[in-house]
Amino acid sequence: MERPAVRCRGLTKHYGEGEASVPALQGVDLDVRPGELLMLVGPSGCGKTTLVSIITTVLDQDGGECEVLGHDMRVMGERERARLRNEAIGIVFQSFHLLPALSALDNVAVPLLLAHVPRAEAETRARRALDSVGLGTRRDALPARLSGGESQRVAIARALVREPKLLVCDEPTSNLDASTGHTVMEMLRDVAKASDRALLVVTHDSRIFDFADRIARMEDGRVVEVTDNMQPGAAA
Numbered sequence: 001m002e003r004p005a006v007r008c009r010g011l012t013k014h015y016g017e018g019e020a021s022v023p024a025l026q027g028v029d030l031d032v033r034p035g036e037l038l039m040l041v042g043p044s045g046c047g048k049t050t051l052v053s054i055i056t057t058v059l060d061q062d063g064g065e066c067e068v069l070g071h072d073m074r075v076m077g078e079r080e081r082a083r084l085r086n087e088a089i090g091i092v093f094q095s096f097h098l099l100p101a102l103s104a105l106d107n108v109a110v111p112l113l114l115a116h117v118p119r120a121e122a123e124t125r126a127r128r129a130l131d132s133v134g135l136g137t138r139r140d141a142l143p144a145r146l147s148g149g150e151s152q153r154v155a156i157a158r159a160l161v162r163e164p165k166l167l168v169c170d171e172p173t174s175n176l177d178a179s180t181g182h183t184v185m186e187m188l189r190d191v192a193k194a195s196d197r198a199l200l201v202v203t204h205d206s207r208i209f210d211f212a213d214r215i216a217r218m219e220d221g222r223v224v225e226v227t228d229n230m231q232p233g234a235a236a
């Protein structure tokens, strides 16, 4: 079987020291496979953000194993982790995080410009990414002129512009109405299927559960259940 994009075994993390110590992850086992859309669900405080922060190389683990795209986090230095994060992991946030003074096209081009891709090439690739999320005609619009759904699609194009092998989305639909959320999830699902890209979506939004290939449910710092959706996207 193909190597998982993300492989966690017995992963642990606590915050604070001594009596003030809070156990956030208490032995997480989880695989995210290439080409699948895996949703991570669970009550507030169960450890979803902590887990995703370790997987996206933002936070250090305490113990256990976390392998991302074949890289063992325990043996990577800060510089290597930053490179992995920038080159191979795309991140989409609930609140879009677009730069208000830049057009949709320039927002999408930013990760390439930061990576010293020449401007002409960056614009060509940004245009292609915007086209792929159906926003080719909105490329000159400033974020203030975009709807919530359009803003999230720009944010997704920005996360995809470097063609990451792993895309992590934190509550991507919770600021969107049901039908816009559906459009965004359809797009995300297509993105996973069209490549061997792995998608990890953290969500509380039960309206979108049908888009998952598998759903991992966390409780008290552990993944307690993983369900296979027999008919992914059946509600689409």
Ligand SMILES: Nc1ncnc2c1ncn2[C@@H]1O[C@H](COP(=O)(O)OP(=O)(O)OP(=O)(O)O)[C@@H](O)[C@H]1O
Binding pocket: 015, 016, 022, 023, 024, 042, 043, 044, 045, 046, 047, 048, 049, 050, 051
């Ligand atoms: N910086 C921090 N310092 C101390 N405790 C923290 C910190 N961040 C998270 N925690 C605690 O760690 C546990 C897991 O939190 P985490 O944010 O990972 O959960 P979550 O499932 O993402 O919650 P939510 O759905 O509300 O975002 C909680 O008990 C939380 O209070």
